[in-house]
Amino acid sequence: MPDTLTSVELRPLVLPTSIDAPDAGDYLEMVRVRNAVYREISGHHDHAIAPDELLPYLPSTPDTERRMWIVLDDGRVVGRIGLDFPLEHESTVAFWLIELLHDAWGRGIGSAAYELVERTARERGRTVLQSWAEHPAAAGPQLSAPTGFGEIPHDHAARFYLRHGYALEQIERNSAFDLQGSFDVVERLLAEAQEAASGYRLVRWSPPTPAEYAPSYGWMKSRMITDAPAAGLDFDEEDWDAARVARHDAIHLDGGRLLQVTAAQHIASGELVAFNELVIGRDRTRATHQEDTLVLKEHRGHRLGLLVKCAALMSWRRVAPDSPRVLTYNAEENRPMLDINEAIGFVPIAYNGAWKKVLT
Ligand SMILES: CC(C)(COP(=O)(O)OP(=O)(O)OC[C@H]1O[C@@H](n2cnc3c(N)ncnc32)[C@H](O)[C@@H]1OP(=O)(O)O)[C@@H](O)C(=O)NCCC(=O)NCCS
Known part of the structure; x- marks a missing residue:
């Protein structure tokens, strides 16, 4: 010191x-x-x-x-x-x-x-140190991400990272959906998605994860690391066996937080191939947080992202009718996911920088 x-x-x-x-x-x-x-x-x-x-x-x-x-x-x-x-x-x-x-x-x-x-x-x-921070919108000089998507102000936190040898790798958009407004658009998009996804059916649960879903839910959780855009950031591949799924369940159960998983099941194989997670604390009048959403690569192009998100929101209206809004985070270069969110009615409220330093 x-x-x-x-x-x-x-x-x-x-x-x-x-x-x-x-x-x-x-x-x-x-x-x-x-x-x-x-x-x-x-x-x-x-x-x-x-x-x-x-x-x-x-x-x-x-x-x-x-x-x-x-x-x-x-x-x-x-x-x-x-x-x-x-x-x-x-x-x-x-x-x-x-x-x-x-x-x-x-x-x-x-x-x-x-x-x-x-x-x-x-x-x-x-040797690879990584960190995220919210950089509130501000006038003045901005820093652009090397991905070519998004910028943040050259603020106190940005100067702190740069001074300590960090590079800005990616911008993450924080968006919000108003849960107290109209669901007409969500309802219409859900109907469209259901029509495009005829070989799939929706399933939904809250922890504990039913044993029949644990293996394919675990597989999808492990694909979050490999299939979401990571720009220049480094992530290890993760192995999500049944014990890890159970640990994830326990975090929510022990803290009294409600996790809703909405998944699309490929009818022919029985595998789960897309999912969305919404979480709220015990106080159901507080904000909702959208955690992971993913469509496995082999099943993209059937509007499954739209399907699981809209189905999740429609259900959530009954689960947490007093929650004011849902917050979500997406890479600013993740156009397919942002297209879905924007169509549903999510609007950007903040931007985070993802920073990385490689030690020599
Ligand atoms: C980012 C954050 C951790 C920086 O902490 P901090 O204590 O302000 O950082 P320091 O004081 O060490 O350095 C900040 C500035 O103060 C200057 N400074 C340090 N000691 C000083 C002193 N004794 N007198 C005057 N200035 C000083 C530094 O030179 C630096 O100047 P610069 O902005 O021109 O580069 C802090 O602002 C924070 O908590 N922000 C919110 C959370 C966040 O964004 N965290 C980022 C990492 S997750």
Whole structure:
């Protein structure tokens, strides 16, 4: 830690067994600051999550080794640091985040946190470091992604990445769909998609994943990494066996969050070949998050993406009638997916940068 930052402490976060545990204080502060940071950046509260709902996402698993720290200034928690090491065979990558309250910016705290991130990743033998940040729209100079799609302002966070040797690889669009408006378009598009997808039928479930669907759902989850546009980012191939599907189920079940999986089943083979995931916390008046959506490569061209998305939204209107909107994220160069979202009525609300550094 630089001499000028004597009041600052980067403290490893020990996860409590529950939010009521006597040692849960640091964790609860971390969640409070996390939610406040996202609100400061985005201007809305839709990224917030309750402490007991976040907790199941955070422990290390057989798939990912996870380290976290809280950042304290004079004893006050002002931010957090997260560092993930995927545990796929011979992985070289690490994913990290540093999130500080606005009033702590510009004093070198982020750089001290970054030094810890890079040192820890090196010690763990990882050489490809990747990170995402929202860059709120702002006037002035912009940075373009090397994909040729999208740009972000040359803002404080962008300067931070560039100063620490990172390159902008991809822009991700964050879009929102108004769940309180008309569903006429969704209904019409669903009918069109059903007509084009005559060899497929829709299935839907919430965790626990029915045993009959676990293998092909696991296969589709593993294809998210290989079949979605990754620009210059590095991802390991993932193996989603039944145990990993069960761990994914448990995160939602343990936190009381509702996951709805809507999938298209290829009638001839019985395989699931396209899916969409919507998630909401226990408070059903809060925003909904769209997680993975994918059509397996061999089954593209039958409007299955439109089918699973529209069917999911139609069902969601009954599941969470008071949720105001759905948030989703897509690569800005992913035209086929953006076409679907735009047709349904999703509108862009923010842009994220995906940043990468290769250590020498
Ligand atoms: C991006 C982020 C982590 C940077 O943290 P930070 O503490 O502001 O970073 P630093 O203070 O180390 O560096 C920022 C600037 O302050 C300058 N600075 C550092 N120490 C300073 C000091 N003592 N006095 C004055 N300026 C200082 C740096 O030189 C740098 O200047 P630059 O913008 O011209 O490059 C922080 O803004 C943040 O949490 N943003 C929201 C979340 C986010 O976008 N995270 C990105 C990674 S996930």
